[in-house]
Amino acid sequence: MAEQITGAEMVIRALLDQGVKHVFGYPGGAVLPIYDTLFQQEELEHILVRHEQGATHMAEGYARSTGKVGVVLVTSGPGATNAITGLTDALLDSIPMVCLTGQVPTPLIGSDAFQECDTVGITRNCTKHNYLVKRIEDLPRVLHEAFYIASSGRPGPVVVDIPKDVQFALGDYFKPQTHTDHKSYRPQTEGDLEAISEAVDLMLKAKKPVFYTGGGVINAGPDASEGLRELAELTGFPVTSTLMGLGAFPASSPQWLGMLGMHGTYEANLAMHDCDLMINIGARFDDRITGRVDAFSPNSTKIHVDIDPSSINKNVVIDLPIIGDCTHVLDEMIRLWRTRTNEPRTEAIQPWLDEIESWRKVGCLGYKNSDSVIKPQYAIERLADAVKDRDVYITTEVGQHQMWAAQYFPFEKPNRFMTSGGLGTMGYGLPAAVGVQVAHRDAVVIDIAGEASVQMTMQEFSTAVQFRLPIKVFILNNEYMGMVRQWQELLHGNRYSQSYSESLPDFVKLAEALGGKGIRCEDPAKLDDAIAEMLAFEGPVLFDCRVEKLENCLPMIPSGKAHNEMILPDTADIGNIIDEKGKSLV
Amino acid sequence: MNPNLRPSGSAYFLTTDTTKIERHTLSVLVDNEPGILARIAGLFSARGFNIDSLTVSETEHEKGLSRVTVVTVASPKTLTQIKLQLERLVPVHRVHDLTDEGKPLERELALVKVAGTGDNRVETLRLAEAFRAQVVDASIESFVFEITGRPNKIEQFIALMIPLGLVEVVRTGLAAISRGPEGM
Ligand SMILES: Cc1ncc(C[n+]2csc(CCOP(=O)(O)OP(=O)(O)O)c2C)c(N)n1
Ligand SMILES: [Mg+2]
Numbered sequence: 001m002a003e004q005i006t007g008a009e010m011v012i013r014a015l016l017d018q019g020v021k022h023v024f025g026y027p028g029g030a031v032l033p034i035y036d037t038l039f040q041q042e043e044l045e046h047i048l049v050r051h052e053q054g055a056t057h058m059a060e061g062y063a064r065s066t067g068k069v070g071v072v073l074v075t076s077g078p079g080a081t082n083a084i085t086g087l088t089d090a091l092l093d094s095i096p097m098v099c100l101t102g103q104v105p106t107p108l109i110g111s112d113a114f115q116e117c118d119t120v121g122i123t124r125n126c127t128k129h130n131y132l133v134k135r136i137e138d139l140p141r142v143l144h145e146a147f148y149i150a151s152s153g154r155p156g157p158v159v160v161d162i163p164k165d166v167q168f169a170l171g172d173y174f175k176p177q178t179h180t181d182h183k184s185y186r187p188q189t190e191g192d193l194e195a196i197s198e199a200v201d202l203m204l205k206a207k208k209p210v211f212y213t214g215g216g217v218i219n220a221g222p223d224a225s226e227g228l229r230e231l232a233e234l235t236g237f238p239v240t241s242t243l244m245g246l247g248a249f250p251a252s253s254p255q256w257l258g259m260l261g262m263h264g265t266y267e268a269n270l271a272m273h274d275c276d277l278m279i280n281i282g283a284r285f286d287d288r289i290t291g292r293v294d295a296f297s298p299n300s301t302k303i304h305v306d307i308d309p310s311s312i313n314k315n316v317v318i319d320l321p322i323i324g325d326c327t328h329v330l331d332e333m334i335r336l337w338r339t340r341t342n343e344p345r346t347e348a349i350q351p352w353l354d355e356i357e358s359w360r361k362v363g364c365l366g367y368k369n370s371d372s373v374i375k376p377q378y379a380i381e382r383l384a385d386a387v388k389d390r391d392v393y394i395t396t397e398v399g400q401h402q403m404w405a406a407q408y409f410p411f412e413k414p415n416r417f418m419t420s421g422g423l424g425t426m427g428y429g430l431p432a433a434v435g436v437q438v439a440h441r442d443a444v445v446i447d448i449a450g451e452a453s454v455q456m457t458m459q460e461f462s463t464a465v466q467f468r469l470p471i472k473v474f475i476l477n478n479e480y481m482g483m484v485r486q487w488q489e490l491l492h493g494n495r496y497s498q499s500y501s502e503s504l505p506d507f508v509k510l511a512e513a514l515g516g517k518g519i520r521c522e523d524p525a526k527l528d529d530a531i532a533e534m535l536a537f538e539g540p541v542l543f544d545c546r547v548e549k550l551e552n553c554l555p556m557i558p559s560g561k562a563h564n565e566m567i568l569p570d571t572a573d574i575g576n577i578i579d580e581k582g583k584s585l586v
Numbered sequence: 587m588n589p590n591l592r593p594s595g596s597a598y599f600l601t602t603d604t605t606k607i608e609r610h611t612l613s614v615l616v617d618n619e620p621g622i623l624a625r626i627a628g629l630f631s632a633r634g635f636n637i638d639s640l641t642v643s644e645t646e647h648e649k650g651l652s653r654v655t656v657v658t659v660a661s662p663k664t665l666t667q668i669k670l671q672l673e674r675l676v677p678v679h680r681v682h683d684l685t686d687e688g689k690p691l692e693r694e695l696a697l698v699k700v701a702g703t704g705d706n707r708v709e710t711l712r713l714a715e716a717f718r719a720q721v722v723d724a725s726i727e728s729f730v731f732e733i734t735g736r737p738n739k740i741e742q743f744i745a746l747m748i749p750l751g752l753v754e755v756v757r758t759g760l761a762a763i764s765r766g767p768e769g770m
Contacts, residue, residue, distance in 0.1 A: 120621060121621075121624070124621070124624060124625060124628050125628050125629075125632050128676070129675075129676040132620070132621075149676060183617060183679070184616070184617055184676065184677055184678060184679040185676045308674070309670050309673070310667065310670035310671050310673075310674055312670075313663065313666060313667075314667060
């Protein structure tokens, strides 16, 4: 063996050997040795955040926009506890992340030492796996294993807790090895051929098929999106997607139905409800998607492709499960389809496509525009138009603006939409945008935000300023926690309890105080110019877009209702296709 | 907005699982690493699964493998989830539903302390013999018995000891293994 190195040096070596270029972190007593090693090298760039939650969301944005593992480095105690929200967020959305936490020296563990917390205990249920490394001999193996576990199978966050004495200790380092021989962890990536061939049989017979795709297609990498596009073209089947899967299939395709679920389109939800064959690729039948489970797509045969066996039959009973990586399964489906036919089945399923067309004509995303006040939907349409020829990445916070972004911003490519789906974390979008911009310096990175959410992690704007990351924070400022207000309107008799955004900061001045640029716009006629000004500015911008205060986000499947019981906007043209009885339902 | 629509008052749609619940014994082969018990127990509590009994001990020392026996009560759908969720844990090698695979051999050990004098003492000893419980400690006014067997045999014995002066009981929880030549 070569000369021995310290644990802290091993951390940096391992990160470099894993191909890491950026680390999002915040120093403190229990990680000082690692920070000292960082100081003495130049290959790894450290992005100094303002709050550890910011670091986790940055790592998520970085990971989701690149497909690589996002890396976080924080200190013990409060550093670790501040990272919990982002770890949980990454767990629910299956984002690969490695979070290194400092820990008090091993002899002090359990003594309530200064800044001690039981990091592995606290993070056990919000990580895919975690480690406390008590011996220097284990450190190189654990570091490499952490990357393997975070990025393979169904991805997720992994915590490596490193006591300070282990960071100082000397030991032998070794490079990453192949992990295919891991003792117990062996994700299944290749789908069962017989099941795939059975799926193709069903697809050849279906009269009313629909592809229901999810974040798994994005996680499986760009080849999976390519596969999906090819299979859709070969079959001629319509495609819908969850929030997490947007971009895997191009919004400009005539086969695209829009997003499904609680705020999904009328055509997507009715197609899900009425189909006779549902082909779920990398989605997990989340409750925001299914609505009432007992009324969910009552007459369909359901195929479910998922890398996680526990997703099968968890919420919805599946007829044909296929465990495997989306890329592999899609490739096999394409190959087998080709051996059976060269023609898309467009003609055979024409009545179904016609039916879908009639639903599409309802125009469920219609809204009444205005000359005097900016409608949030209009703002997103204008924003999308302004960046349509640019290399653009969108992140969001959580609320109405998030759903409007999903509905009105057309995504053409995978890895372009970063949003907190499973956990619904307000404050995700701004730091996520910082993380995306770190990975894509020349791209346009926009956080479509709400005025309430953005205040949760506002301080990371300062990180963007420090590292010259020209993120654009486009705030749809309705002066309300709009999504909360909407639910209060629907369910609680318009009693807007604590959902008014009182004492808002002057976002323009705030941006300037933080060292960026602030822009305010409240006139629809001036919106295009203001957006152009935002895009032209070379640094970070806070855009205070004053929008209609009481706009509701529609369409909507009210909770506890089925897919064919949607609330549509007043502008929808339901007259032609729905009888009187049906009207009371929609 | 359509005024005639009245949404339910909840953000979630709740259904009750009406399928019958069953008691199953699972055997879980795991790496004996620190925290593994907390991982398993944490999974059960986080997902609302029941634990009736849980035992763990290292069984293959060179390989550092432990066998965990969990007795749970759940619907068939939840049982599948329990198995699959356990298998998601990184240090878990395999999960076998012993109950599904046939009638497993199930044993438990209990230490039973009984205090009494006179006729009760005689009766206690007589019953202990019938149940093949060993006396592992004795004083003028007490016995400690060691009894092994299926849980219901132990239940029976304990029930009989109550009127005879039962003081306290400790039980190991269940150890279970499948019948026949095959191992896990
Ligand atoms: C951390 C966190 N706390 C609370 C919530 C509940 N919540 C969901 S949406 C929302 C309001 C968001 O308001 P805003 O950011 O202004 O977005 P809008 O809905 O107005 O577009 C709240 C409070 C949440 N999702 N996350
Ligand atoms: Mg708002």
